[in-house]
Amino acid sequence: MKVSIIGATGYTGEELLRILANHPQAEIIHITSESQTGTSIESVYTHFNGFYEKKLDSMKELEKIAKASDAVFIGLPHGHAMAAGKVLSQYGTKVIDLGADYRFRDISVYEKWYKVEHTHPEAEAVYGLTELYREQVKAAQIIGNPGCYTTATILALAPLAKNNLIDFKSIIVDAKSGVSGAGRSLSLNSHFTEMFENFKAYNIAGHRHTPEIEQALTEFAEGPVIISFTPHLVPMARGILSTCYAALKPGVSSQDIDDAYNSLYEDEYFVRLLGRGGYPATKNTRGSNFCDLGWHIDERTGRVIVVSAIDNLVKGAAGQAIQNFNVMFGMDERLGLMQAPLYP
Template sequence: MKASVIGATGFAGAELLRLLDGHPEVELAAITSESSTGENITAMYPHLASRIETTLSSMKDIEQIADNSDVIFIALPHGHAMKIGRQLKTRNVKIVDLGGDYRFKDPKVFEAWYKVEHEDPETKAVYGLTELYREQVRDAKILANPGCYTTCSILALVPLLNAGLIKTSGIIVDAKSGTTGAGRSLKLGSLYCSVNENFHAYGVASHRHTPEIEQVYSDYAGKDVIIQFTPHLLPVDRGILATCYADLCEGVTAAQVSKAFADMYANEYFIRLRGQGVFPEIKNVRASNYVDIGWQLDQRTGRVIVMSALDNLVKGAAGQAVQNMNVMFGMQENTGLTQLPIYP
């Protein structure tokens, strides 16, 4: 099958190229970049040399690209995918959007948090957190690939919300990301001197991943859930660690918490349940599509603390996109994604 990557020069786009190169059922049809059209991808990413010697084209030819592709990955900032999705509605090609354009059931929520008018509000995309929405993913035409913070945070608490073991009020998600989560474009806050030997919060009480997490929490809780979400920037290349706090319902035991996680995830290839009293680390999931989850009960405060770790460029972006593609095309879900994490 033929796959194209729109926005191949960003970090997520380059990671997609790495993963697709190792996929036994995929051939690259086209890769694009508006800022580097006509250049060879190896000029920017020498690590791809001798494997992906491909010239970058322009997405101005998107209809021709669609005609030559079975699937198109859109690895662009928000605001672009909805234009492409609207343009390609009648084409026989599946779309996986790694941005935020199609992640919300209500386009008005997107507009409120992203400050952009939605240009394709009629399209109902499938939210591609594969472990939770696998059956819908199978039939998706346009798929909204979740964000990195959201994947890490959602997978941490959904089993407990689904089982009714935690209260839906007072949930706190404290999450940290590597600097690749900020993208490849030049920003003052991502410069070496800003990040090195530093650690800080940002987007406090205003980060646009907040309503995305709330949307899925609410799905599984059966009622509206409002959370406190605070992201932080780590002085590392890649990785997400989310520490999630929730009040336990009266009488809930450690055994019930462990059972809730096992009931949802015991048979999931990419979720590694580390168990009670084991605290995940980002180094243990680096460059893999795995999510490590551990938890602890605090009897003194009546809370459960759930910790989850993933690689923001793989399970938090490109790896999850490939996982979704596999499901959408009826392939084994872990095809091309069985690599162990790299260590150290």
């Protein structure tokens, strides 16, 4: 399949290139960067020496890119993918957007949280959390690839929501991310001296991934779900650890919880169940497309605590996008994604 990447010099674009370099059915046709057009990608990311000799194009060549590509990955900040998606879809090109522009069923929710007008409301986009929406992904032309916090959290809580095992007003999500989640642009908050030996919460009660998590959980619960979500930055390059708390409904047993996870994920290659008492860790998923899940029952408080670990740049971004790409084109969804996690 001929594929292109719009916005190839951010961390997610780089990660797409890293994984696609070993994908047996993908040929990179175009890669773009508006700030470094004409530059070779291996001069931007020197670890690609020997893998790529391509020069970066401009989005001004979008029609040319559309005609040459079976699929296009978009790695642009929110608000910028819609214009590209409109053009690409006119040519029948499959679109996988790694930003937020196509993630919401209700565009008014997107506009409220992202403060941007949605300019492609007619797009029939599919939410690309592959394990939970695989059949829709198979038939999709445009995929809204989920965010990193959302992937870790939705996968952690979906079995509980689907089986109506928890009080949906009691959910608290405490999540931590490596600094690469903030992107490659310079920022005081992600400056080395600000983050080294530091650990901090941010965007409390206002993070933009909150409505995305609520949207998916509401669908599985078949009723409104509202969460309290607090994200944190930790001084590591990559990884997400999401710890989710919820009150169990009366009469729910530990076996009910075990059965819910096993029944939803027992055939899912990229979701590894560590089971009741398991402790997922970010290092055990680093560089891979795996999501590790473990859960604990607190009999004293009547709560279930679910822990989820992913690599934010792989399962939380580029790896999941390639998993969706594989499904969209009828390929084995593991193609290009069989790397074992990097350890230590």
